[in-house]
Amino acid sequence: MNKNIIELKKVSIFYGENRAVNNVSMHVQEKKVTAVIGPSGCGKSTLLRSLNRMNDFVDGLRIEGDVLYHNKNIYRKSVDAALIRSQIGMVFQKPNPFPKSIYKNITWGPKINNHKISSYDELVEESLKKAALWEEVKDRLHESALALSGGQQQRLCIARAIAMSPDVILMDEPCSALDPKSTLRVEELIKELSENYTIVIVTHNMQQAARVSDKTAFFYEGELIEYDITDKIFTNPKNKQTEDYITGRFG
Amino acid sequence: MKSSKRQIMNSAFAISCKAVTWMSLVILAVLLFHIFKQGYEFLSFDFLQNLPSRKAHKAGIKTALVGTLWVVSLTACFAIPFGVATAIYLQEYANKKSLFIRFIKINIANLAGMPSIIYGLLGLTLFVRYFGFDRSILAGSLTLALLVLPVIIITSIEAIKAVPGSIRYAAFAMGARRYQVVLGQVLPAALPGIMTGIILSISRVIGETAPLLIVGAMSYVAFLPENAMDMFTVLPVQIYNWAGRPSEDFHSLAAAGIIVLLGVLFSMNFIAVIIRKKFQRYKSE
């Protein structure tokens, strides 16, 4: 029985007067892939970014309710957001490697967080291998990361997140800027990664959710409509709205 | 209006736009040609090596060149850290909506447009007299540092702004503190732009005359300065001194000095362009 590494309790998120996320309660199980689906603009990304306090950077954003990580509310005043972010990694929609070498992209995070690393070379190799990128770049580790293709850059971003030894990796539509072939590779990667990491992935691509996730949460207009094992959601949804979305009646 | 009259106006306008624009090129060409023609005969290695003299054919700009080097280096030392630090705060830490920050930015824009001679008066009163630095390289450099500071701030802000936000987010998402994001990612990425801005600002310093005249750059300096408290002269002041004399020979000397001045400026701008081009490929698409 996997314990719940993240739990949301009656979480609402406001942009000024606008309520983007409405009274959401759900849990994220350890070492499973949890997908968050729904039409665009329904608050999925906002919700995801509240899990590692990246929303702190948005002006005028207010959050109510509790976000528990390892059973502790990360929004308490005494919590250091930077510490949370070093334990919960994030992969963004558009690949954003640092304008540095591939090697430095991976070592930068652990360095500034003062991780005890016996061999940076090993760390780089391990992370790139886990992200299925090692073979392609092992001969050019010190070249600019910007010279890589879009798909490779995104896998580099995943390797970079892995190098931090997080227990959770958040992915915000990680394949939407990639071509189909790269998308497939990243999807395979996600499934492999879930053996060691908890993954929460936001995607507007239903088929992708069906392919990679263990559990799926369907969001509509900021509310959690249904949350269940992926198979059940896609073959036998309990809620009519879910069914309409799955069968393509809207979104 | 009859259609042919409209057409005539249209063509005339187009022609005048083009003509006037190319005219400005002609102006530049005429200016450079005239200066070159007048100064050419005095241009020689001796000219670069000699100290100034009352005899035009023996005079050189060595003291002025050395003085310029001193002043430019010191000015850079003062202005660059000050300017870049301010730019970093304004762009990365400040709440841009606050009234205070907007006030600061307007103030900087005003300082950028303040006549250079007012900086001269500021330097004279503050550095030469009040602080007691007297008519020294130190006083001159501090004065020019204040003069060039707003430009460095403004160009650095632009360079920092150009760094994509996605890089900052990626860095924060790894648990970095703001100073780590700034020093580890933003500043390195903005460095080429900042350097270009610095080089261009410093090259302005090389041509500044009025503030240094007021602060006490001497017109006739026949020795090389040995430390920052020494008296000094710089290239444009030397040129001014020669240009003001009635003799035709000294006018030609001034022209030769100008050729050297323009040569130095041109090289610096060239370097700035090279830096900008070389680091272009490091920028993300």
Add this chain to the structure above:
Amino acid sequence: MAKKRLSQKTKRIDLIFKLSLFVFVVSTLVITASVIAILLHESSDFFNTVPLQDFLFGTRWAPLLEPQSFGVLPLVSGTLLIVFGAILFALPTGLLVATYLSEYASDRTRNIIKPILEILAGIPTIVYGFFALTFITPMLRLVFPEIQIFNALSGAIVVGIMILPMIASLCDDGFRAIPRSLREGAYGLGANTFEVISQIVIPSSASRIGAAIVLAVSRAIGETMAVTLAAGATPNMTINPLESIQTMTAYIVQVSLGDTPAGGIEYQTCYAVGILLFAMTFMMNILGNVVLSRPKLEGM
């Protein structure tokens, strides 16, 4: 645990870093404050001796001669004569150049002309002063044989050349900020390029053009070396550009180069004129900068 201790440490470093930077930021205010304080303080004795009306409205400026007179108008009129002449040259020219750059020129041509304008802008003012003295004035003499060696016209031309790139580049930015759709609407109704530019583009960027003028005027007012070399050192209230005049800036240079003892009233005139100069440019800069910092298009 160790992680928490490290995070406290980096938190402290971040705070120290931020505060250190803030010190520099505040110092920029100190600079302006110092300028104002110094100008006021050093000229206070002067204004105690010379009544403000005499200074501002007097028409004879002779602080270094006997009998002394401290009416600043000749210096102001000298400055304004130069500025007026410079704008007369640079404004239409700048507008036409900006128009050419934004509406007619191909990208390749732009890439040639823009750098040249930057070069023109980057040439030090002393070079322009020298150019005025040794080339422009002799040329003008061919047309106006009665022109003096130092004359306002030469100064005005050369200052005009100096502010031309500024006007051209600011207006070019302003024109480019007007969306294509606005132009296309006019073209679609059968207007030709001249009409689109003169009746749509230029009126729409009126505020930016205004700001450009204001900033260019401020720059021209503060111009020193070119006018010192070209226009002369004779305070002279005249509108005849063929005569020698003295600008506020040139006067300050003259006094500084001379042997006036510190503290005497002649020395203080520098600061008095300095205040006037500062006030004029300060107001124009605020005006110009505020207009420029407004959003590029209203109602979009």
